[in-house]
Amino acid sequence: MDSITQAVLGAALQGTVLGRIQGRRSLLYGAALATLPDLDVVIRYADPVSQMTYHRGFSHSIFVLTGLALLLAWLVAWVGQRRWPDRGYRWPRLFVAFWLVLVTHPLLDAFTVYGTQLFWPLPFTPESWAAVFIIDPIYTVPLLVAVIYAAWRGLSGRAIPLMAAALLFSTAYLGFGLAGRMAVEQRFHEALGRQGVVVDHVRAVPMAFNSLVWRVLAKTADGHYYEGVSSVFDREPPEMQRLSLNLVAAKVLEGVALHERLRWFTDDWLRYDVVGDVLVVTDLRMGIPGNYTFRFRMAHRDSQGQWVVDTPANWSDGAAMFNGHDLGLIWRRILQQQPPLPLAAWTTRYLNPSPQSEVGR
Structure with missing residues (x-):
């Protein structure tokens, strides 16, 4: 998906899990962390076929990103328990937050048609579930509104439940896209079958x-x-x-x-x-x-x-x-x-x- 969508998804996830600990900063941290997998675009390849087929590779691997989440959670927990011992920086909660923010990036990419190498370095065909277009306002706008509200009002009151509701809606929308894809494929297959x-x-x-x-x-x-x-x-x-x-x-x-x-x-x-x-x-x-x-x-x-x-x-x-x-x-x-x-x-x-x-x- 586009970078704005990935950023607001990461902000909503980290804000929901760590917002009561980190406050508004959780939105900024989540947005930055969620865009990290796309830094592979700075790697320049010798030709456009390589550029296309190596993008969404190692940096989108759930194995690589799980390891990165483990490392970040350990580091932040170690620093947090020494500098802010009363804030609640505990490793399990940090790992869940960082893992969700990182892994949902390639998972969301896999819901588009481009192709995402979720299981790199295993040589599986890239995942291409084609449930949503690469830019889809119906998916992005509810998350964006929830994150803007949280940034404006702070991570208290209705902000976290609103972000959680936006996350549920966006997830359901992906399911709607998959169901729509299967329905039109079936309809097309049947139409061809009637023609022999x-x-x-x-x-x-x-x-x-x-x-x-x-x-x-x-x-x-x-x-x-x-x-x-x-x-x-x-x-x-x-x-x-x-x-x-x-x-x-x-x-x-x-x-x-x-x-x-x-x-x-x-x-x-x-x-x-x-x-x-x-x-x-x-x-x-x-x-x-x-x-x-x-x-x-x-x-x-x-x-x-x-x-x-x-x-x-x-x-x-x-x-x-x-x-x-x-x-x-x-x-x-x-x-x-x-x-x-x-x-x-x-x-x-x-x-x-x-x-x-x-x-x-």
Whole structure:
């Protein structure tokens, strides 16, 4: 999730557990501690694929963060019992507070679609539960209001119960997102089944700042995928389109370490397009149909027409990820199923495939 959300979540947690001991300072300490796992962004890697796939790695491991919570709790307890013996700085309570603040950061990240390596250094596919969009005001605003109230009125009276209530609401909202995701995946699977389409894997991801309208992907065994949109309020089958993953083009990258890492990180939700003389690899999980967040140039044709594997570079057609018109259509789609979203038009406009990119159809 975004840094503001992580900070207010940490502030609310530490304020709830340690607010009567630390007062308003608990909010500041919790906010700072909760953003600590994201300091891995200061590490610069040689290419954007490494940058993407090593982010949310060791610094988001529950093993690493549990060890850090143990160390911090021991240190603060040791200092507190000597300098403020009457404050109640006891190791068990400190550990619970620090552990909750630290571990909820990667857990919340895992509720987004990006991918979080909760069990690093174990080589499991990163957790990507896709229950909420990376920025979701319904999750963040109640926590923010509760923390601002606590900072204004102090950690007494209604402040701690209000933060506890905001934490309960935010947790329930994550559950609502998971339930919504499972419902739209089931609806999409059933809609394909009525068409006689057999799919290997279905997954839904929330669209643009809400958990009510979802983009759904489904793979088939012949190297194609279906991409569609479904709202929790739909009464009709979702709109969808059939597209190719262009897996023939991917043969250029067989055995390339960074390509294999990208496949692992994304759970192999990748599409390949030959654009001119460049091979572009797209992570299908994030964005809107045709306009995806992560696209990488990974190979090119030389003057003799032979493919040469490149150090990955970001690929962009210059289009903004969201514009006001597209957002308006997406939000209207929450309640109104007709007219359907212009999936094919978006795909043509943003992906703009050349004839060569249709290899594998």
